[in-house]
Amino acid sequence: MxxxxxxxxxxxxxxxxxxxxxxxxxxxxxxxxxxxxxxxxxxxxxxxxxxxxxxxxxxxxxxxxxxxxxxxxRIPLQHVLGRMWFLGMELKAQPGVFSVRPETEVLAEWAIQSLAKLQESKSSGKPETLRVLENSLGKADPLRVLDLCTGAGPLALSIARADWEVEVVAVELSDVAAQVAADNAKALGLPVKVVQADALVVVPEWVESYDLVVSNPPYVPPRELEPELEHDPAQALWGGGEDGLDFIRELLPVAYEYLKPGGWLGVEHDDTQGVATVELAREVGFVESYTLQDLNLRDRFLIARKA
Ligand SMILES: C[S@@+](CC[C@H](N)C(=O)[O-])C[C@H]1O[C@@H](n2cnc3c(N)ncnc32)[C@H](O)[C@@H]1O
Missing domain, CATH: 1.10.238 (Recoverin; domain 1)
Structure with a gap:
């Protein structure tokens, strides 16, 4: 220069x-x-x-x-700056941790709207005075949300920021990413519990405990990557198998176990995987499965409900 x-x-x-x-x-x-x-x-x-x-x-x-x-x-901008942004939140970014993508904001917004509806239907039967009293005594039964494969925590953190009683647990396999998610929660003052664990192994105490499960898991099918993606950890990208769906195939039954009856699931996927993920969800037992599109009208998210 x-x-x-x-x-x-x-x-x-x-x-x-x-x-x-x-x-x-x-x-x-x-x-x-x-x-x-x-x-x-x-x-x-x-x-x-x-x-x-x-x-x-x-x-x-x-x-x-x-x-x-x-x-x-071609070092990603997030690594160049050491920070990244998600729905207006500033997050720590570093090599070894997946960089958040703007399309995931669509999933976060869907989750926040779904929780608002769940909250509304939960409190609609209760008189206002009882709700206020429960809230002030900290006795309101919070909605419970699980973010599987949280990375730096964007989904969990944006949900925890919503202004109703919600308890958010975030699971991440990589110790580096789990630490960054915990650092981000602390810096933003948000009460997200980060658990370093394998999201594909069922935790018995969590069975039928969650109102909502969200995940942006590894799902990339075998293909050539643009240079920036090579800076994301391989563990965060490749879904496995010819269609890239091996990880999601294992994740769906686990998420099903964790959901309460009537609970909702939202999972990000590749734009080639819409039809297949809806079918996989049906096979696991989910109902009302459909594909949500991103802002570029690409099929990017599986939405499904446990009956
Ligand atoms: C595509 S990244 C998404 C991260 C974050 N949810 C986001 O939207 O930015 C997938 C994440 O899944 C994590 N991961 C991979 N295998 C996992 C497993 N078996 N259990 C938990 N997390 C896993 C990776 O380390 C990575 O952080």
């Missing part, structure tokens, strides 16, 4: 640096060069573009150039 944008006093115009950084990222095939360059500048300057000063220091410019050159090597 040239120093051609340095001003007379050795200071640098951030808008020129943004343009130059965008060009560099574009040339190396980064999919959203302007966005990523802006995110890096925003991160270092600590302000959005409309608040940028006319000039920044050479130290700041040097830091930006370092981060741009990391991104140029």
């Amino acid at each position: 040239s120093a051609g944008h340095a001003g007379q006093s050795g200071q640098v115009d951030p808008h020129k640096l943004w343009n130059e950084s965008t060009r560099i990222l574009e040339q190396t095939g980064v999919p959203s060069p302007q966005h990523d360059a802006r995110a890096i500048l925003e991160f270092v300057i600590g302000k959005p573009p409309y608040m940028w000063p006319d000039s920044i220091s050479e130290d700041e410019a040097g830091r930006i150039q370092q981060l741009v050159s990391k991104r140029k090597q």
Whole structure:
């Protein structure tokens, strides 16, 4: 990167640096060069573009150039910045932990809406005064949610943030990811219990205990990966088998065990797996199975209910 944008006093115009950084990222095939360059500048300057000063220091410019050159090597933006965002929450990101994806926000929103409906139907029979009293005495029976394969915790954390009584448990096999999920919960002040365990092994005490189970598990079928995905742990990606569905095949019966009758399941999957996952859910005994699409209208989530 040239120093051609340095001003007379050795200071640098951030808008020129943004343009130059965008060009560099574009040339190396980064999919959203302007966005990523802006995110890096925003991160270092600590302000959005409309608040940028006319000039920044050479130290700041040097830091930006370092981060741009990391991104140029196709290191994911989340690892370059050491943080990522999910439904407005800032989360810690680091190598060895799956980077959250925006499409998973659709599953989180579905879960939050489903819980709102469950909460409504639970409290509809009770007089308002009794509900207020129960809440103030901490005696309200909370809705219980399980997030299997939580990674850095985005689903569990966004659900725990909802403003009704909810108890959230998050299960993750990787000790590094489980620690990051726990760190994220602590930093956000959210009461999520993180359990480091294999989500495919049934915990007897949890059977028929949950109102809602969500999961964004490993599901990628065998195929060539775009460079950024190579930075996610293999354990987080590959679903196993020719169709990538081996993990989900094992997960569905486990989730079924954990749900209370009437409880709901939401599982993210590849856009080639919609029909197959609905069929798998039916075979396990779920009812009302259907496929939910992401914002690009791709089949991405299995939704099902335990009768
Ligand atoms: C696709 S990532 C999703 C992470 C997170 N739910 C999200 O949406 O960002 C899948 C996660 O499942 C975890 N995982 C893989 N096998 C597992 C198992 N048997 N039990 C629990 N977690 C597992 C991986 O370590 C990884 O964090």
